[in-house]
Amino acid sequence: xxxxxxxxxxxxxxxxSGVLILGSLFISSHSAQATVAVVSTAPIVSTVxxxxxxxxxxxxxxxxxxxxxxxxxxVTSTVVNDPALGPSVVVxxxxxxxxxxxxxxxxxxxxxxxANLTRPFGATDVIKTTFAFYEDKPGGYLNAKTAMVTLNLxxxxxxxxxxxxxxxxxTL
Amino acid sequence: xxxxxxxxxxREKSRLRLRQFIQIGLIxxxxxxxxxxxxxxxxxxxxxxxxxxxLPASPTCFAPNPCIQKFTQPMPRFDVLPRxxxxxxxxxxxxxxxxxxxxxxxxxxxxxxxxxxxxxGAIWAHQGFTLFPPQVAVEVTQxxxxxxxxxxxxxxxxxxxxxxxxxxxxxxxxxFAPDQGPLAMWTFNGTLPPKxxxxxxxxxxxxxxxxxxxxxxxxxxxxxxxxxxxxEHNGHHGAENDGFTGAFFFPNQFYDYHWPIVLAGFSxxxxxxxxxxxATPNDTGGKTNIAGDWHETMSTHWFHDHMFSFTSQNVYKGxxxxxxxxxxxxxxxxxxxxxxxxxxxSGTTKSWGNLDYDVNIMLxxxxxxxxxxxxxxxxDFDGFIxxxxxxxxxxxxxxxxxxxxxxxxxLNAAVSRFFKLALSDGxxxxxxANDGNLLPHPVTLTELDEIGIAERYDVVIDxxxxxxxxxxxxxxxxxxxxxxxxxxxxxxxxxxGGDPNDPVVGKFLEFRIVRRPAVADASxxxxxxxxxxxxxxxxxxxxxxxxxxxxxxxTGSTSFTGPWGxxxxxxxxxxxxxxxxxxxxxxxxxxxxxxxxNGGGGWDHPIHIHFEEGQIIARNGSAxxxxxxxxxxxxxxxxRPSGSVTIKMQFRDWGGMFMEHCHNTVHEDNAMLxxxxxxxxxxxxxxxxxxxxxxxxxxxxxxxxxxxPTAF
Numbered sequence: 077x078x079x080x081x082x083x084x085x086x087x088x089x090x091x092x093s094g095v096l097i098l099g100s101l102f103i104s105s106h107s108a109q110a111t112v113a114v115v116s117t118a119p120i121v122s123t124v125x126x127x128x129x130x131x132x133x134x135x136x137x138x139x140x141x142x143x144x145x146x147x148x149x150x151v152t153s154t155v156v157n158d159p160a161l162g163p164s165v166v167v168x169x170x171x172x173x174x175x176x177x178x179x180x181x182x183x184x185x186x187x188x189x190x191a192n193l194t195r196p197f198g199a200t201d202v203i204k205t206t207f208a209f210y211e212d213k214p215g216g217y218l219n220a221k222t223a224m225v226t227l228n229l230x231x232x233x234x235x236x237x238x239x240x241x242x243x244x245x246x247t248l
Numbered sequence: 249x250x251x252x253x254x255x256x257x258x259r260e261k262s263r264l265r266l267r268q269f270i271q272i273g274l275i276x277x278x279x280x281x282x283x284x285x286x287x288x289x290x291x292x293x294x295x296x297x298x299x300x301x302x303l304p305a306s307p308t309c310f311a312p313n314p315c316i317q318k319f320t321q322p323m324p325r326f327d328v329l330p331r332x333x334x335x336x337x338x339x340x341x342x343x344x345x346x347x348x349x350x351x352x353x354x355x356x357x358x359x360x361x362x363x364x365x366x367x368x369g370a371i372w373a374h375q376g377f378t379l380f381p382p383q384v385a386v387e388v389t390q391x392x393x394x395x396x397x398x399x400x401x402x403x404x405x406x407x408x409x410x411x412x413x414x415x416x417x418x419x420x421x422x423x424f425a426p427d428q429g430p431l432a433m434w435t436f437n438g439t440l441p442p443k444x445x446x447x448x449x450x451x452x453x454x455x456x457x458x459x460x461x462x463x464x465x466x467x468x469x470x471x472x473x474x475x476x477x478x479x480e481h482n483g484h485h486g487a488e489n490d491g492f493t494g495a496f497f498f499p500n501q502f503y504d505y506h507w508p509i510v511l512a513g514f515s516x517x518x519x520x521x522x523x524x525x526x527a528t529p530n531d532t533g534g535k536t537n538i539a540g541d542w543h544e545t546m547s548t549h550w551f552h553d554h555m556f557s558f559t560s561q562n563v564y565k566g567x568x569x570x571x572x573x574x575x576x577x578x579x580x581x582x583x584x585x586x587x588x589x590x591x592x593x594s595g596t597t598k599s600w601g602n603l604d605y606d607v608n609i610m611l612x613x614x615x616x617x618x619x620x621x622x623x624x625x626x627x628d629f630d631g632f633i634x635x636x637x638x639x640x641x642x643x644x645x646x647x648x649x650x651x652x653x654x655x656x657x658x659l660n661a662a663v664s665r666f667f668k669l670a671l672s673d674g675x676x677x678x679x680x681a682n683d684g685n686l687l688p689h690p691v692t693l694t695e696l697d698e699i700g701i702a703e704r705y706d707v708v709i710d711x712x713x714x715x716x717x718x719x720x721x722x723x724x725x726x727x728x729x730x731x732x733x734x735x736x737x738x739x740x741x742x743x744x745g746g747d748p749n750d751p752v753v754g755k756f757l758e759f760r761i762v763r764r765p766a767v768a769d770a771s772x773x774x775x776x777x778x779x780x781x782x783x784x785x786x787x788x789x790x791x792x793x794x795x796x797x798x799x800x801x802x803t804g805s806t807s808f809t810g811p812w813g814x815x816x817x818x819x820x821x822x823x824x825x826x827x828x829x830x831x832x833x834x835x836x837x838x839x840x841x842x843x844x845x846n847g848g849g850g851w852d853h854p855i856h857i858h859f860e861e862g863q864i865i866a867r868n869g870s871a872x873x874x875x876x877x878x879x880x881x882x883x884x885x886x887x888r889p890s891g892s893v894t895i896k897m898q899f900r901d902w903g904g905m906f907m908e909h910c911h912n913t914v915h916e917d918n919a920m921l922x923x924x925x926x927x928x929x930x931x932x933x934x935x936x937x938x939x940x941x942x943x944x945x946x947x948x949x950x951x952x953x954x955x956x957p958t959a960f
Contacts, residue, residue, distance in 0.1 A: 119868075119890040138713075154868070156889040158850030161732060166888055168873070188692050190875055192888070193737040194726070204739035206694040208676040217692040218710070218773060220676040248674045248740065 120155040122237035128174065128225065130245030137221040137247060141180035143209070145245040148173045149189070149225060155197055155236040163197035163236060169205070171225055174245070176209055184212045189225060197236065201229040206248060224248055297729040299750050300615035300635040302625035310620055313424035316643060319758040321422055322409030323645035325401035326444035326570060326608045332385040334454055341454050341504045343377040344369060355463040356498055356944040364504060365459070365497020366488065367940040367947040370932035375486035375902050380508035382454035386445055389437055390476055390567060391460035392430025393419035396439035402603040409648040417441065421636065421643040426620035431469035433622055434461060435566035441640050442610050443569035445551070446601050447509055449528035450538045455505040463499045471561040471624045474499050475942070479554040480571065481702065482684065482858065482883035484512050484546070487904020490858055493556040493921065494806060494827040498944040509573060511540025515901050525588055527576030529600035533584055535576040543781035544861065547578045548657040548684035548704045556827060557808050560632065560663045560913035564624050566641065568661050570608045574600050577778060578686060582771035592680065593655040593708055593771035605654045605771065612638050612661045613752050629811050631664025631731015631914040637724065637756040646758040652769035653710045655680070658699065664731035664912045665752070666698040670740050672721040672755060675713065678773050681706035685861060685881040686778040697877060698726055698734060700854030700886035702911040708773050714761045721755040731914055733852035733889060780863055780880060783898045786841045790832055790958070791817050794855060794887065794910060795847030798919050800824040802953045806939055810918030812910065815847065817958040822847070824919035828939040829954035831922040836929035839898040841865070846887035853915060854886040858906040862895035884911055903929040905937050935960070
């Protein structure tokens, strides 16, 4: 009985020690893997409107005429400087104010140039994103074509605000 | 040495004994962990920003097979589940849970327990069971992977990339990869492809699910748990059919989910069923008017496991399917022209529910081990990112299409990954629905927004612009290397070049235009689609802040501790999940405004609110920030870093306890979840509702362990 009691004690204590050791390993892995962003800062929002222009050639769009774009693209950057993750930015762009006209017929085209893009934060960024445009008539969206807007963004890295945007419209 | 113990040993021997002592302890402790958690506890630990998360890269060569290459296997259509007569169910379904006793396996504690795992009694009885008696039975199992000998794609092989449904369908990601073992993959009926339920309004479905998973919870292939609860995302049903996270059931039990499929507002709006737009298709090409608000018509749902603290693991193992809901507006027949039918791409063979040109797409990133078996890292609470892109649970496939319009119902069924889709030639797609709800107006896009976890985007692609014999691919533009948030959205040209740190960037599904359609494309994409419902005035506002640093104020089986949490109404601490705690209790029938705030800094959280669809009225405080594709009804709201979403919802028709949580399911499982309830709609509900405590031997109830001061 004495031996059995001793053996039982060893097993119980061994089990406890094992659980403790593995538990501490688990906890350390837990704390190591979970990046806890305890501190966060308010988003820094800035907006710049870029007067943008360019042409979508007929050869690329499949239309019978080139389409010329001109007008504002509103670019809003939302920078979040999370101490645990570093700064990141979501760039919202709205180019629906771009006027588009057919080079031959004068046909008016409208577009759905609207996007929210996750981007890394830096002093500059170049964004190339495509968008759909189509003839301004009922059901025009069923025959939409593709254009691309290129935006060159400049940030003030001290304030993390957008300071300048230049842009152009083209095709892929 | 007789009777010795370590304390009496000389120093040298004592050291030896101490080492042995620790070794024994480690081995014993390890055995305990393996017995309770499975072998997955010894999975490699996470490395920050590596794909897949904390695991070696998934091998693509399995000798003697050739190595896996993209676009070398067809994408299978979903496997349509049989719609049976309710009389085929044995035992017959009952309003209250069937508490007939059966012997419980010793591995589950032995003794006796009920055959149905649904909580017993009036409160968990099927609401409206007499008013909306089940008319269709869908009976499934949840079990380990096996070969499918009864695959029903719902379309001929010519519309399923030539896949012969009579050929046994193996549970594998590629023909050159091994079959998944029964512990590695758990799916509905244990088979692939993923399952599809076909339903229509006013035809209630009794979805009976049998738990056929191993009784020993350590037999899980390293992750997953054998107790389950299935959420019909985002059904307008009573809470007893919602897949409440605490209403789980065990191996050898079943659970009857009653999906009445009614238009929201059926009890208060158009109660005489006189509005011709509120209708359901019949079998002869006509329609039958029904009660409710047709502006609440739903179309694309999915169903998935919602087991408390194990949703990510179980869904990743394969516990997910989709549910197409048909209505007079969204008929699934593109030819019927009755002034109500929107005639969206679908087909014409059947009066409703044609799948010919209406394709379910389940996107999910996966990883597998050296043996080709599904692998998961459950120790990284940021989330899990896989390195293999699967579509309908096969690796980077191709899909044959005709040169005409198709509808694709895209579901993001990943654990933590966001996807952003474009066609490889930049051609437009028309987004028609968001989260299963047809938008007020179609939105024409060349690049979809990032699709958050559990979001569904329905799009129409017109392949008539392509020559027969040509190809075009879907491309993922979003690079993501950890569970925190997407790293970066790439330009199309960049994404086409791939990314060395994220193999899921780039082309992942190749469309092959194989022929002109034999019958002219009769489908349309009209404008408008379904305008938003007009909800009553808001009577109350609430605020939920999702962040890290959660703490727990309760203990017990309903309570869990993790790095994540939710603060309610700007009061008290950020709280970890406890499904025994009531955080909100909107009054039956009222409309409320909820603001979902990301308090987690640079992280992103796609937040899901069960049961009711919401309309986004502001992002970051302004209606101008709501993009066109979010102007319909939704049930998942991605917050974006430090962002907020303000929505309004009406709580009506049904009652019970529901949930709100992050659908990055790793965040959800690690405590970013709360319970809210509607409990003042009359008998049998009580305020507050008792919390179910599920065991194999039966479900008991306890009083809520916490009620937040602003809940009611």
